Amino acid sequence: MSEFDLIARHFWRPTQGQSGVLLGNGDDCALLAPAPGMALAVSCDMLVAGRHFLPDVDPQALGHKALAVNLSDLAAMGARPLACTLALALPSVPDEAWLAGLARGLLALADAHGCALVGGDTTAGPLNLCLTVLGEVPPAHASRRSAAQPGDDVWVSGALGEARLGLALLRGELDLQGPGTEAAREHLLRPQPRVALGLALRGLVHAAVDVSDGLLADLGHILAAAGVAAQVDVDALLTHAVPPAVRALPPATALTYALAGGDDYELVFTADPAQREAVLAAARRAGTPVARIGRIVPGAPAAHPLADGAGRVQLVDGGGAPYTLPAGVRLAGFDHFATIEP
Numbered sequence: 624m625s626e627f628d629l630i631a632r633h634f635w636r637p638t639q640g641q642s643g644v645l646l647g648n649g650d651d652c653a654l655l656a657p658a659p660g661m662a663l664a665v666s667c668d669m670l671v672a673g674r675h676f677l678p679d680v681d682p683q684a685l686g687h688k689a690l691a692v693n694l695s696d697l698a699a700m701g702a703r704p705l706a707c708t709l710a711l712a713l714p715s716v717p718d719e720a721w722l723a724g725l726a727r728g729l730l731a732l733a734d735a736h737g738c739a740l741v742g743g744d745t746t747a748g749p750l751n752l753c754l755t756v757l758g759e760v761p762p763a764h765a766s767r768r769s770a771a772q773p774g775d776d777v778w779v780s781g782a783l784g785e786a787r788l789g790l791a792l793l794r795g796e797l798d799l800q801g802p803g804t805e806a807a808r809e810h811l812l813r814p815q816p817r818v819a820l821g822l823a824l825r826g827l828v829h830a831a832v833d834v835s836d837g838l839l840a841d842l843g844h845i846l847a848a849a850g851v852a853a854q855v856d857v858d859a860l861l862t863h864a865v866p867p868a869v870r871a872l873p874p875a876t877a878l879t880y881a882l883a884g885g886d887d888y889e890l891v892f893t894a895d896p897a898q899r900e901a902v903l904a905a906a907r908r909a910g911t912p913v914a915r916i917g918r919i920v921p922g923a924p925a926a927h928p929l930a931d932g933a934g935r936v937q938l939v940d941g942g943g944a945p946y947t948l949p950a951g952v953r954l955a956g957f958d959h960f961a962t963i964e965p
């Protein structure tokens with residue numbers, strides 16, 4: 624099979640009049656036209672074999688996750704997906720059934736979000752998928768990390784620490800069965816990007832970020848970018864945003880997974896307390912649970928918006944007193960160049 628047969632068979636789709644797409648794949652460039660007054664939101668994330676997924680992963684799950692982690696960034700910005708591109712490096716003799724599965728997983732999620740695959744690149748090489756997503760958002764409603772304000776509530780969506788439990792099960796670090804273990808594997812392998820929540824929250828939130836590296840690490844990005852700090856109520860977090868299967872682990876493991884386990888692709892966002900009811904109503908409309916886990920407090924400006932801001936989080940208990948962590952909790956989030964993993 625030639626390079627072009629492969630693309631034509633698995634990844635080429637005629638443009639079907641998707642809103643915002645004037646020309647899809649097959650030419651030197653795709654042509655996009657966001658609606659008048661909308662900003663184009665652009666993000667890219669790469670998945671590398673052995674680093675982001677195990678080589679024996681189900682190809683359909685891999686295709687799903689490669690797009691999901693990208694859509695998650697659009698969700699964090701409050702952007703509506705328009706289109707994506709796929710750069711793919713494949714070991715030199717690609718397996719037809721494997722490729723078909725990959726395309727099925729990716730295109731099913733793309734269709735579910737009205738996100739057209741409008742181009743890409745295909746080469747031989749170590750297995751690697753790099754997607755770029757393009758979305759649209761009214762510029763005034765884009766939830767920038769720098770927009771958090773002292774006094775804001777801190778909210779999270781869904782289930783934190785669950786994907787890290789899934790990874791532990793997959794790797795055999797933990798040997799558990801029973802309620803919640805299947806959901807944990809699913810959360811790791813097929814994360815559901817919170818696009819509907821991001822859209823429902825437009826105009827209600829100040830700052831938002833998606834949790835890829837761990838709650839403290841990613842909340843820290845908001846804090847550094849905004850030059851603020853935060854108090855996180857660990858009791859509220861454990862009770863309302865951490866699933867029972869994670870809570871049931873030994874305390875140091877449960878806290879490590881909840882505070883620093885990555886791969887959850889949930890949203891962390893800040894909003895004025897006057898918006899509490901509106902945030903809850905938006906979350907109901909989106910069908911996504913959210914929990915209020917803390918508040919933004921004043922802090923010093925950071926040297927750089929991408930500075931490590933995790934140290935700006937003060938952990939407190941339900942009564943507001945400093946939270947005493949058990950020995951052995953690891954708080955540093957996932958970092959590709961660090962030697963220790965949460």
Ligand SMILES: Nc1ncnc2c1ncn2[C@@H]1O[C@H](COP(=O)(O)OP(=O)(O)O)[C@@H](O)[C@H]1O
Pocket residue numbers: 667668696835929
């Ligand atoms: N190689 C690069 N060149 C330019 N910008 C980059 C590069 N890698 C990351 N960035 C930018 O740095 C910021 C942080 O990256 P990252 O932590 O990967 O964000 P995210 O968690 O949203 O994927 C993002 O704005 C991203 O676009």
Ligand SMILES: Cc1ncc(C[n+]2csc(CCOP(=O)(O)OP(=O)(O)O)c2C)c(N)n1
Pocket residue numbers: 668669673674675676677692790835836884885886957959
């Ligand atoms: C085989 C395997 N090992 C480890 C992990 C854990 N892991 C790998 S990358 C990562 C963080 C997210 O990836 P990154 O490339 O940092 O995404 P970004 O923050 O740029 O969105 C995590 C938690 C995994 N998912 N699979």
Ligand SMILES: [Mg+2]
Pocket residue numbers: 667668669
């Ligand atoms: Mg990234």
